[in-house]
Structure formats: structure tokens, C-alpha cells
Amino acid sequence: MTAKKAGVRPGTVLDPAEPDGPRDTAWQRAKDGYRIVSPLNRRKFSVIVVGTGLAGAGAAATLAELGYDVTSVTYHDTPRRAHSVAAQGGINAARAKKVDNDSISRFVTDTVKGGDFRGRESEAFRLAEESARVIDHMNAIGAPFAREYGGSLNTRSFGGVQVSRTYYTRGQTGQQLQVAAASDLARQVRAGRVKQYVRHEMVDLIVKDGRACGVVVRSLLTGELKPLMAHAVVLATGGYGNIYFRSTLAKNSNASASWRAHRRGAHMAMPSFIQFHPTALPISSEWQSKTILMSESLRNDGRIWVPKDPADARPANDIPEEDRDYYLERKYPAFGNLTPRDVASRAAKEQIDSGHGVGPLKNSVYLDFRDAIARLGKKEIAARYGNLFHMYTDATGEDPYTVPMRIAPGAHFTMGGLWADYQLQTSIPGLFVAGEAGFSYHGANRLGANSLLSACVDGFFTIPYTVPNYLADKLGQELVSTDDPAVTQAMEDSYARFDRLLAIGGTRPPRDFHRDLGEVLYAGCGVARTKKGLMEAIAKIRAIRADFYRDLHIAGPVDRVNQELEYAGRVEDYLELAELMCVDALEREESCGAHFREEYRSETGEAKRDDSTWAAILAWGTDSWEGTPAFIRHVEPLNFDAVPLVVRDYR
Amino acid sequence: MRLTVRVWRQATPTGAGRFETHSVEGLEPSMSVLELLDKMNHDIALEGGEPVVFESDCREGICGACGIVVNGRPHGPIKRTPACHQRLSSFADGSTVTIEPFRSGAYPVIGDLMVERAGLTEIMQAGGHVQVAAGTAPEADQDRITYSEAEEALDFAACIGCGACVAACPNGSANLFLGAKLAHLAKLPIPAAERGSRAAAMVEEADRIFGPCSLHGECAEVCPAGIPLVAVSWVNRERLRRGVLGRDS
Numbered sequence: 087m088t089a090k091k092a093g094v095r096p097g098t099v100l101d102p103a104e105p106d107g108p109r110d111t112a113w114q115r116a117k118d119g120y121r122i123v124s125p126l127n128r129r130k131f132s133v134i135v136v137g138t139g140l141a142g143a144g145a146a147a148t149l150a151e152l153g154y155d156v157t158s159v160t161y162h163d164t165p166r167r168a169h170s171v172a173a174q175g176g177i178n179a180a181r182a183k184k185v186d187n188d189s190i191s192r193f194v195t196d197t198v199k200g201g202d203f204r205g206r207e208s209e210a211f212r213l214a215e216e217s218a219r220v221i222d223h224m225n226a227i228g229a230p231f232a233r234e235y236g237g238s239l240n241t242r243s244f245g246g247v248q249v250s251r252t253y254y255t256r257g258q259t260g261q262q263l264q265v266a267a268a269s270d271l272a273r274q275v276r277a278g279r280v281k282q283y284v285r286h287e288m289v290d291l292i293v294k295d296g297r298a299c300g301v302v303v304r305s306l307l308t309g310e311l312k313p314l315m316a317h318a319v320v321l322a323t324g325g326y327g328n329i330y331f332r333s334t335l336a337k338n339s340n341a342s343a344s345w346r347a348h349r350r351g352a353h354m355a356m357p358s359f360i361q362f363h364p365t366a367l368p369i370s371s372e373w374q375s376k377t378i379l380m381s382e383s384l385r386n387d388g389r390i391w392v393p394k395d396p397a398d399a400r401p402a403n404d405i406p407e408e409d410r411d412y413y414l415e416r417k418y419p420a421f422g423n424l425t426p427r428d429v430a431s432r433a434a435k436e437q438i439d440s441g442h443g444v445g446p447l448k449n450s451v452y453l454d455f456r457d458a459i460a461r462l463g464k465k466e467i468a469a470r471y472g473n474l475f476h477m478y479t480d481a482t483g484e485d486p487y488t489v490p491m492r493i494a495p496g497a498h499f500t501m502g503g504l505w506a507d508y509q510l511q512t513s514i515p516g517l518f519v520a521g522e523a524g525f526s527y528h529g530a531n532r533l534g535a536n537s538l539l540s541a542c543v544d545g546f547f548t549i550p551y552t553v554p555n556y557l558a559d560k561l562g563q564e565l566v567s568t569d570d571p572a573v574t575q576a577m578e579d580s581y582a583r584f585d586r587l588l589a590i591g592g593t594r595p596p597r598d599f600h601r602d603l604g605e606v607l608y609a610g611c612g613v614a615r616t617k618k619g620l621m622e623a624i625a626k627i628r629a630i631r632a633d634f635y636r637d638l639h640i641a642g643p644v645d646r647v648n649q650e651l652e653y654a655g656r657v658e659d660y661l662e663l664a665e666l667m668c669v670d671a672l673e674r675e676e677s678c679g680a681h682f683r684e685e686y687r688s689e690t691g692e693a694k695r696d697d698s699t700w701a702a703i704l705a706w707g708t709d710s711w712e713g714t715p716a717f718i719r720h721v722e723p724l725n726f727d728a729v730p731l732v733v734r735d736y737r
Numbered sequence: 738m739r740l741t742v743r744v745w746r747q748a749t750p751t752g753a754g755r756f757e758t759h760s761v762e763g764l765e766p767s768m769s770v771l772e773l774l775d776k777m778n779h780d781i782a783l784e785g786g787e788p789v790v791f792e793s794d795c796r797e798g799i800c801g802a803c804g805i806v807v808n809g810r811p812h813g814p815i816k817r818t819p820a821c822h823q824r825l826s827s828f829a830d831g832s833t834v835t836i837e838p839f840r841s842g843a844y845p846v847i848g849d850l851m852v853e854r855a856g857l858t859e860i861m862q863a864g865g866h867v868q869v870a871a872g873t874a875p876e877a878d879q880d881r882i883t884y885s886e887a888e889e890a891l892d893f894a895a896c897i898g899c900g901a902c903v904a905a906c907p908n909g910s911a912n913l914f915l916g917a918k919l920a921h922l923a924k925l926p927i928p929a930a931e932r933g934s935r936a937a938a939m940v941e942e943a944d945r946i947f948g949p950c951s952l953h954g955e956c957a958e959v960c961p962a963g964i965p966l967v968a969v970s971w972v973n974r975e976r977l978r979r980g981v982l983g984r985d986s
Contacts, residue, residue, distance in 0.1 A: 148871045163792070164858040166898055167800045183878065219872065226874035226927045227867045230882075230890040237881035255891060261799055262894055269866035276862040284855075307847060336795040371765040373772045376796055477798065480822045483767070546871045595782040597775075642787045646749060647848045649790060650782065 094673060097720035100353070100705055103507040104208045109727050110191070113212040116508065120551055121558035128153035131557045132316040132565060134301055136288045136343055138165030140260075140538060141521025142322030143267040144545020145553075150279035152550060157314055158271065158280050159303055161287045161338065166268035169324055169336040170521075170541060173260025174381035174474070175244065176252035177224075177538040179217035184241070188249040190214040191728065197536060198729040200246045200426050201501075201529020202679035202693070203701060204356070207726050208508060209527050216547040217539055221253055223546060229266040231255055244534035245382055246426035246736075252535045257381050257474045263538055267545070283314075287652065288343040289580045291319065291350045291517065294572035298517035299565070302580045306652065309645045311580050313573045315565040318516045318553050321347060322545065325500035325522035327360060329660045329667075330612075331604025333497040334366055334379035344504050344523050345659040352512040353705035353720055355505035355525035357663060358671035361532050361680050362613045364430035366496025367481055368450035377496035378481050380453075381474055382534045385423045387458035387467065388491070390414050390430070392451050396441035402452055402490045413437060421736040428531040428680045428693075429736055431495035435613045438494070445492045454490035495613055499537060501528040501680065502670070505705035505722075509552035510544060513705070518553060520544035525703065530679025587654045588644060592637030596654040599634045603627065603657070603664055611668050614682045620672040624665055631661040662711055669706075669717050676700045688733075697731050738764045738830040742777055744789055745837040747846050754846070756835075766826035770813055770836070771796060771803060773825060774850075791850035796821040798961060801897035804904065805850050806837040811901035811959045819899060819961035839904035843911075843947050854900045856946040857914060864938035865918050867928045880926045890924040893917040893971075895962040902956035902964075903947060912950035913957060915943045916968035919975045933985040936975035943972075 105112040105119070123131065131154050135146040138160040146158040162168060180193035193214040198207050221239070225231055231253050232240040241250045255262040274280040285306045292300040292313060300315040326341035327333040348354045365384055366377040391410045398405060413433055415422040425433070434451050443449050459467050464487060468475070475486050482492070504519045506512050506526060512519055521541040528536065566573065610623025634657065642648040677686040677693035678700070688694045695701075707718035739762045747754035761777045768776070771793050778788035793803035798819040805820050807813035813823030828834055836850065844852040882890075894917075902913035919936055922928035928935075950969050957966035 144871070151870045162794070162802070163854060164898070166858075166861075167794060167802050169795065169800070172795045172797055172799050219874070222874040222877045223869070223871055225877035225880065226869040228894075228922055228925060228928050230887050230894050230921065230925055231877070233882050233884050233887040235884045237883050238878045255894075258799070258891075258895065261897070262891075265894070265898075269861060272858065272862040273866040273868070284858075336797075336800060338794045371767050371772075373765065373768050373776050375769075375772050375775055378797055477822075480798075480818065480824075483824075483826070550871065593783070595779060595788075597779065639782065641782050641785070647790050647851060650788060 091673065093715065094669065094717045094719055097707060097718040100505065100720050100722040101507070102206060102722055103509065104206070109208045109211050112208050113215055117551055120555035123554045123558050125153055127561055129155055130561065131155060132157065133318045133320060133553060134159065134314055134316040135320045135322060136301060137168065137322035137324060137521070137523070138162065138268065138271060139168035139170035139322060139324055139521060140263055140267050140541035141545040142168065142320070143271040144542060145320050145322060145520055145549040146280055147267070147270040147274050148546050148550045149553065150274040156274070156280045157283065157316065159283045159286050159288060159301070161285060161306060163284055165271050166265055168264060169339050170538065171261045171264040172336060173538050174257040174379070175383045176242065176254035176259045176535040177220070177263065177542070178244070178251050178533070178535040179221045179253055179539065180214040180251060181218050181221065184250060186249045188251050192249065193217070193251065195729050196247050197527065197533055198529065198726065199732070199734055200533040201527070201531055202695065202734055203529065203697065203726060203731055204678050204703070204724065205527050205529030206724065207728055212548065213527055213536070213540060213543055216543045219547060220539060220542040224263050224266055224542065227266045227270050229255060229262040242383060243386055243424065245385060245424045245430065246533045254383070257383070257471065260538060263542065288323070289346065289583070289655070290576045291347045292566070292573055292576045293350050293514060294566050294570060297515045300573065302576050304580070307647055309648065311577060313568050313577060315568060317557055317560060317563065317565065318518065320518045320520055320549055320553065321504065321523050322520040323523045325503070326663065327497045327500050329603070329664055330497035330607050331600050332369065332374070332377050334363055334377055337375065340656040340659070341663050342656055342659045345663050347504060347512065347514070347517060348708070350514065351707070352514050352517060353505040353707055354502070354666060355703050355705040356502035356670065357667045357706070358611060358674070359501035359530050359680050360497055361427055361499040361501060362431040362495040363498035364427055364434055364495055365453065365493045366498070367478070368445055368447065368492055368494040379496065379498070380478060380491065380493060382427070384453060384471060384474060387470065388423065388453040388455050389457060390423050390451055390453055392437045392442040392444060402444070402454070411442070418736040425736045426531060426533060431613050432682055434495055450492035450494040452490035453493045455486060456490070459487065497608070499532050501525070501530065501532055505703070509555065510548055511552065511556065516556065518549060520549050530681050584644060584651065587638065587651065587658065588640055590635060590638040592639045594637050594639055596638060596640070596650060596657045599630055599638070600657045600660065602630050603660060606630070607664055607667070611671050614684050615671050616684045617672060620668045624668045627661065627665045627668065634658065634661060665715065666706055666708060666717065670704060673704060673719065674700055701725070701731070738766060738825065740764060740773065740825070740828060741833040742773070743833060743835040746789070746849055748848060750845055750847055764825055766824060768825050769796070769821050770805070770807055770823045770825065771821050789850060790848040793821060798822050799897055801899035804839050804899045804901055806839060806904065808835055811839060811904040812961060816958055817960055817963050819897070839900065841903050841909045843903060843909055844900070857898055857900050857911065859946060860911065860915060860939055860942050861918070863942035864935040865922070867922070868931060869927065882926060886924055890921050893921040893924070893964065893968060896964050897962050899961060901959045901961065905955040905959040907953055907955065908948035908951055910950040911943050911947035912969040912972045913960060913964055915939055916971035917964045920968055920971040923971070923975060930986045932975060933979040933982065936979045940972060940976050
């Protein structure tokens, strides 16, 4: 594997520092080897946790409970609003309580295979092992999981899996877990063990002697910049799917904290691995601000189809059975409508691209509950999906009990993110990453309901072991002074950045550039990619970036709430990350999971991996953004022990 | 479609506010009122003005960040629906829409339509939590919560924390929010073990920051999560229970 493309230089071989030996017992052996800090010494160590989603709130609350001096930062007015709140479907756990033959090893197989063998097997084991504790903990702190009539926990099935291991609370699983986690954090704040900064965004990472020692934060109310110092920093700042402008993410979710850490030296792994969720609602107006997500759990009972004849203009209910193409059931009989997300998204795009799309813009496919309602009754369907049906009616004005829903793929979860080793430590010592902000577990595609699990496991049950392991030999080490040149330089850089953006004085608001960028990315680095499309996208992104620095207009002052200035900072970071995403997609000459290069496909048209060359994580360093950027490609080879490399086949 | 928007402008928390009128064109009935603000702000920015500050995030009705008063009603004209799901189809083409911040003494204006709702967080910090440290929880299946108990807990747990209940209340009371939280946690076995002290702490905090409840019922009408009005009765129920029993569980 040699880097050969323009601007790409070979880097180092990365060591994930996994424990040697069998992977099914690796986590226990790792924990046995980790150093710990004695209870009385813990308060001498400061840790900053940025982000208050499931991973961030979990890490901050748990480290504080253990006795560390914790500072928690969020740009929200209150931690509970973090985007974990929006996940609907559920949280997986390999508790194997049922007799459907689930087990830890089956969870690992589903996860590694679902991720198309581009994630770490060792971490899938940790995820499975801690999943039982996560459910217990979240239940205990107030998440009202769905129950069977007898009182035990209920589960349901999710895409890519043939057992029922998804725990849920109606269609609000993320909300209930997030509120519980935020409450856990609130308890620590009131007890004085966590210092909470709300309405503050992280604008830079402070690094001294190669180690993370603090962050620069900016008040979103006054614009004041401030350094916060710590012995270790945990970034739990979520994913960057919003880079596509229209995505299923909350409007404020962004890449800035991760990208600023990257600009200070943290490698960015697999940035092009973006999951397109198959059950988003289609775009219906120019000013629609995002794609609304419907829970994947709908695919448990809903059947996906399009008219066989592209010219068929009849209303859905007038199209008889023989004129419908239930294409997922036809192509993948074993998994049917429950194929993994990448497969379902790609299949929908094929139908839409070949003219079989439905709706006024012919940009969607049907998700039909007719048969399920006939089989189970409207009451049962309402009990299972009522709030989702209500939401759909809200958004579209159509009644899914009587006409099929219309769905389309939308940019959703980012499997890529900051590279971290088995301890969740990035390539900058002292900088840890948790949840979606990091690269881990998911490989090239995330299985449904593994996201809430990974965020909870990272926050509550991984960071509390690995951060102390890092801190243990630093007893007596003073915090870096805020007078230190490393700090003053970071502060000056931050001031200069906002001054520079404000000084451009052009005519176009930041949202305009973001909208253009989103269109370029959907076309060039979307559900399917080609070499030509990626090259074109890179050229267009560079042109948008040049325009941005020439013609950006920011209304309003720097010293009070200025949402345009906030937005401009986000877009500036997206414009760099977007190019790296395309370079990453261009470099990886194979198809795997969510990364589908049309040049690399099997005879039946499915994604075709090249394990001999690309069974590896690519983690990037970048440089020279002021001119022509340079890309340094580091590699971490992957090997599989418990789950042998096989072709993913959902037929 | 076209709408005339009368929108509240207030540059600073202490500065005077005023209504400003904008004519916004090129709208679709399927757009949300937040997307109306997006479009209006785009026009304002292009004309060299300062866009209107407002809060929103998930735009899926679940984060609770958005909250504005539309034509006198928190969130907008459609009952029990968050602003991000309020569609322009509610308004006649060419009509005038008035948009203001949430109005309550406990919600100071930060700028334009953005208000400070930290009082709700303070109620949660006072007692809306459970004293279980990570790793010490019992096996979840050993809690025998029946299906219907779990469902009832969920009905109350659905609160998204937007605070519209306070903005709708003539007294500025947060009792719908508070009651929903107390009911949710009282119905689950492990959290219920602290229900007495939780009620005492949370009710005291809510009384301090927000007003008392005199059962106007406006709160439940605007609640986007459909929290039932009976939630407010849980405030007195839990407070009295603590007073009479004098213990936690």
C-alpha cells in the first residue's frame, strides 16, 4: 500500500496498543494492567470533558464520582440538549437473556461484520462485555426501558442482526438515556464536583511538550475567550454529519472541536465513512433545514417498495401487488427489510437513480405498513410506532396509517473521527476521545442501535479506567500556567481567527457556503463515490473555500450573541475537513460498508472489499492549509481473529 | 407564499426591546416557523442587517432548545407541537405573524428571541437524579416493573425540557415540568427510593425560582411532549407524602 496521489505523503504505522493474546479476554487483561490513582489523590487531577451527550455526561459524571476535579463544557444552555437526545430506536446489549441464541460472540460477529471488517475487533468485545452493565446503570438512574407484561426488559430487532437485542423506550431511547445521563451529571454539579460551563464552545486545544494540557473556550453570550487548564482532556463532541448541510443531525452539531484538535496534531481516521440513514424523510422544499429521521425500527414491520414501472403514476394504494417491487425482500431474502443501513441506503439510491423513485420529486421510496396493520391491527402498530407516525404526519401532512410513508437516504452518523488507541487516547497524549467524535468500533458502517451503546460504554465504562491509567504517574505535576507561551499562543491564534473572519467583509452569509458545500459532498462523496466524482468535488471544495475567504459576510458584533460568527467558524472547519473526506475516499480503492466506490463492485453489484490491501485504518495528518494542503497518511493494519474475514452477504 | 413577520428585537438583556416588521417572500406551507426565521435572517443578512437571534437545535421536536411565542402562543398555533414542527400552513398567505420570546419573569431575555431557561436545570440539579454510581447498579431485570408502570413512567418522562409550560402559565409556574419529573422517577423502583427527599429539594427550588400553580391548565395545552395536566398534581402529592410520612420511599 503506497501513497501515490498528489498531496498525499506516507506516514507512520500506528500502534493501537491493544493487549496481546485472545481478544475475548483482552478488556479484562487490559484493566488488570491499568494503573489507578488512590482516592485521596484523585482530586489533585483536573480533567476537562468537552460535550455533554451520553459519552461526555457519562465520562464527566463518572470521573467526578470517582473523585477527580472535573470541568464540563457544552455549547448548549443545559447538558440535556446534547444530540444523543434525538436517537430514537434503541441501544443494543449482548445480555443474551432470550433463547434466540444471542451471545457476546454473536454480538461481536454482527458488529465486526456489519462494519465490513474496517473496525477493531478487540473493541467490539469491550462493547459487548460492558453492554450488560450499561443497561443496568441506565435503568437504575431513571431510564424507563420498555418492559414485558411480566416486568422483565423488552427487546426488539434492528437492521443487520437476526436476534432481538435492542433495548428501547418507545421511540425516545436517546432522549431517556440522555436525560438520565444529564441528571447524573447534574448531581455532580450540585455536589460541587463538576464545574460546568454552559453556552461555551471549544475553539482550540492547548498542547505543550506534545501533551494536551487544556482548551480555549469562547462564551457564546459575550464572545469572551478563556483558557481552561487540565491534566487530561476528553473530547466527546459528537459527529460531523452536518457537514452535508442537510443531515439528520441537530443543526448545531459540528466538527470544530475535533478539527481544531486535528489541527494541533491529532490524527483524523476514516473521515469519509459516513452512514446514510435509509429512513430519512425526503427533501420537499428549498428552505428545508435538515432531513428528518424516522427510526430504523420501522423496518421491523414496514415493507419497502417502489413501482416496477418507473412511469407508474398511480397513488400508492392503487398499485396492485404484482406491480410493486419489494426490492430489499427480492434481493436479500434472508434479511429482507432489515438489511444493514448501508445496503438499504444504496439499494434505495439505485431505485431512485433508475427512475423508480416516488413522490413529487421522485426522490424517495415507499415504506408501507399496510400488511402489518392488516396482520397486527392499527392499535398494535400505534403502540409500537405511534409517536413516529405522529411525527411523520406533522412533517408531511400525510397519514401513514392509510398511505405509505416516503423515505430516502440522509447523511447521518460519522464512523470516522479522531483516531484513538485501545485506551481511547488520540495521537496527542492526554487527549482522549469518546463517543461519535472518535473513530472506533463501527468500521465502515454502524449497525443500528450500536451508537447509544458505544457512547455509554465510552463515557461510563472505558474513560473511567483509561484516563486514570494516564494520570497515575503524573502525581505532583502542576497544571500548565495560563501565562505559559503555549497558552498565550493558543489564545492569540483564537483571537486572530475570529478577527480574520470578521474582517473579510464580503456579501454572503456563512450558511450559503455551507449549503454549496453540502451539495458538492452529497454528489461527490455521498452514498456512492467515483474517482472522477471525488476529484471534481475536491476542486469545487477548494473553490468554495477560496470564495469563503473572499466573500464571507458576518453581521453583528463580536462581543454579544452572534450566531453568524459561530456558524462561520463551523463552516471554516467543514471546508477543510470536507477536502480530507474526499482525499480519504479517493485513497481507499475498494468498496466497504458506507464507502461504496462504484469502480469496485462484485458481479452482482455489491460492495467489493480488497482485504489484501485495505484491511487497515487510515488516519490522517494534514498541513499547509494556508496554501495547497498536504495530507500525511498514517496506517493501522487490522487483523481479525475471532471473526474471520468473509464477504458480507445478506441474501 | 408571503408573510409579514412582526418580530421582537432586543440587542442586550438590559436594553429596550421593540417590534420590527419584515416581509418574507418565497415561502412554502411545508416550512416550519423556524425555517421561516432562517429565510428571514438570510434576507436580513443580505440587506446588511443583523439576523434575529433564536435558539433551535435538533429540529425534530426532542431537544427542547427551540421555543418562541407565535401569535401569542408558546411554540405556535397548533396545540402540543414544538416550534420546529409548527408549519406555515397554519397561516393564510399574506397574513401577519407575530413572533416574540418566551415570556416569563423567570426567563430573562438574552437577545431577541433567546431567553435564559437555566431555572429548569437548577430544579434538576436540586434533586432530579438518582444516587447510583456507575458500576454499582443492580441487574435491571430484577426490578419487576410491570408493562403498565413502565408505560406510565414514560408518559411523564417524555418531557423535553423546552419550558413552554412556564411561558404559558399566568403565574410563571414550572409545576408541569416539575410534576412530570417527580412522577417519572417515583414510578421506577430504584429512583423511588429517594422520592421523599427528592420532592422536598425540587419543590423548594421550583418555588424559589418559579411561581406556584393555581391550576390554570395552560401549560398542558402547549406542551409539545403531551405531558398530561395531572402531572401538576404530583407536585403536591409528593410534597404532602414527604410531609406526612417524613421519609424517603
